[in-house]
Structure formats: C-alpha cells, structure tokens
Amino acid sequence: xxxxxxxxxxxxxxxxxxxxxxxxxxxxxxxxxxxxxxxxxxxxxxxxxxxxxxxxxxxxxxxxxxxxxxxxxxxxxxxxxxxxxxxxxxxxxxxxxxxxxxxxxxxxxxxxxxxxxxxxxxxxxxxxxxxxxxxxxxxxxxxxxxxxxxxxxxxxxxxxxxxxxxxxxxxxxxxxxxxxxxxxxxxxxxxxxxxxxxxxxxxxxxxxxxxxxxxxxxxxxxxxxxxxxxxxxxxxxxxxxxxxxxxxxxxxxxxxxx
DNA sequence: ATGGCTGAGCTACTCAGA
Numbered sequence: 001x002x003x004x005x006x007x008x009x010x011x012x013x014x015x016x017x018x019x020x021x022x023x024x025x026x027x028x029x030x031x032x033x034x035x036x037x038x039x040x041x042x043x044x045x046x047x048x049x050x051x052x053x054x055x056x057x058x059x060x061x062x063x064x065x066x067x068x069x070x071x072x073x074x075x076x077x078x079x080x081x082x083x084x085x086x087x088x089x090x091x092x093x094x095x096x097x098x099x100x101x102x103x104x105x106x107x108x109x110x111x112x113x114x115x116x117x118x119x120x121x122x123x124x125x126x127x128x129x130x131x132x133x134x135x136x137x138x139x140x141x142x143x144x145x146x147x148x149x150x151x152x153x154x155x156x157x158x159x160x161x162x163x164x165x166x167x168x169x170x171x172x173x174x175x176x177x178x179x180x181x182x183x184x185x186x187x188x189x190x191x192x193x194x195x196x197x198x199x200x201x202x203x204x205x206x207x208x209x210x211x212x213x214x215x216x217x218x219x220x221x222x223x224x225x226x227x228x229x230x231x232x233x234x235x236x237x238x239x240x241x242x243x244x245x246x247x248x249x250x251x252x253x254x255x256x257x258x
Numbered sequence: 259a260t261g262g263c264t265g266a267g268c269t270a271c272t273c274a275g276a
Binding site: 009034036037061062111113114151164165168170203205206207208210217219246249 | 260266276
C-alpha cells in the first residue's frame with residue numbers, strides 16, 4: 001500500500017498537477033495539506049472520477065487538510081486537538097491493513113515565523129498540545145501513521161545551510177526538541193530510518209532560484225509508531241512534481257507499507 | 259538574502275507562506 005503526503009499549496013490551483021501525479025504514481029491514500037479552500041469548493045468530483053474518495057477539513061484562503069483515498073477511511077475527525085485560532089490543521093481517520101487497525105493523522109503544523117511574534121507562540125503551544133495528545137493516542141491504539149507538513153527541520157543535515165536557520169521557527173532548538181519528543185514517544189522518522197546520512201529535501205522556496213540551486217529543506221515527514229516497523233517497505237521523496245510547470249513549493253513523500 | 263515568488267480574495271492590495 002502506497003501512502004503519500006503532499007503540501008499542495010492550494011488544491012484548486014494545483015488540480016492538474018495533482019491529477020497527473022495520481023495517474024503517474026497510483027497511490028492508495030494521499031495526505032494533502034494547505035488546500036486553501038473551504039469544503040464546499042474542494043474538487044471532490046475530479047478526484048472521484050479518478051477513483052478517490054475525499055475527506056476534507058477545509059478553510060477559506062489558508063491552511064486546510066484532506067485525505068484522498070481509494071479505500072474507505074472510517075472515523076474521520078477534525079478535533080484531535082483544540083486549535084486556539086480555530087485553524088484547519090489536522091484530520092484523522094482509520095484504516096484496516098492486514099487485520100491491523102491503523103490510525104492516520106494528517107497535520108499541517110503552524111509555520112511560526114517570525115520568532116518574536118504571536119505566530120511563534122502559537123506554533124509552540126500547538127506542538128505542546130499535539131505531543132501531549134499523541135502520547136495519549138498511542139496508549140489507545142499503538143498503530144499510528146503521523147504525516148504531513150511539520151514545518152520542522154529535524155537536524156542540520158536536513159537543510160542546505162543550517163547557519164541561516166538558527167533563529168528560524170523551522171529550526172530553532174526548542175522546536176526541534178518537540179520533534180524529538182514525538183520520536184521518543186515511540187515513533188520512527190521513516191525517511192531517516194531508511195536513509196541514515198542522505199541529504200534530500202521536500203521543500204524549495206519559489207524565489208531566488210532555490211529549486212535550481214537545490215536550496216531546500218526536509219520539513220515534510222512520515223512518522224510511524226514502533227508497532228508498524230515490521231510493515232515498512234520503502235520511502236521515497238519524489239522530486240518530479242516540483243520540477244513541473246506551476247508546481248507546489250513542496251514535493252510529495254511516498255511511503256510503502258504492507 | 260526577512261525577500262527575491264506564489265496563491266486567495268478580490269479587482270488594488272494585503273496577508274501568508276518557510
């Protein structure tokens with residue numbers, strides 16, 4: 001089973017890119033972030049024609065997350081944590097794989113820049129609530145797949161020049177510590193599990209030729225709980241969509257499990 | 259290099275992204 005996470009930076013502006021990607025790679029489930037639209041304007045019909053059900057937690061203009069899935073996702077919810085600003089950043093659901101009930105958690109973590117603003121405080125408190133909730137979730141169901149745009153660069157190797165990001169909300173130590181807290185609850189950063197020292201990215205800025213110069217960062221992640229380690233087959237950052245015309249600034253990360 | 263693009267909402271421009 002192939003599960004993909006992709007921050008599409010507007011589902012409506014990206015519809016052609018997404019449909020082309022789906023036809024090329026044939027994933028079973030997609031976790032989308034930054035769909036930037038309300039539920040009513042989500043292009044569910046276009047996805048339905050291509051064999052996918054849509055499960056949407058939208059918001060006007062900003063944020064918004066969704067699942068696309070060939071199979072049914074059950075128990076879909078938007079209320080995993082209480083979001084202080086009522087932004088659409090989490091959607092969860094359940095699937096059955098080889099008799100294992102797996103909970104899917106799709107997230108779009110606040111960016112948090114600039115660090116001397118309320119936005120940074122929001123990111124910190126959001127992550128604190130989230131880590132706390134995930135600890136509880138793990139005690140209820142040990143089989144968790146947690147993925148999305150974390151807006152966290154885990155380590156120095158995960159960005160083209162970490163010195164430039166020391167005081168950035170994506171790389172500040174107290175933010176990276178939140179990521180480590182999650183891992184320490186009993187998760188694996190799947191990309192790093194398979195690639196101990198490889199340097200690859202999932203995001204490149206639109207400006208200053210960042211893509212051409214490979215000035216990127218790895219901020220989109222798949223975390224799976226320890227109980228699912230035996231089910232992992234592979235993980236791949238697929239850079240092709242970022243090279244296309246009118247791309248998202250993020251590219252998909254693809255997980256294969258059995 | 260704290261923005262050089264890009265998208266949404268809306269029709270001139272701000273806000274947000276990372």
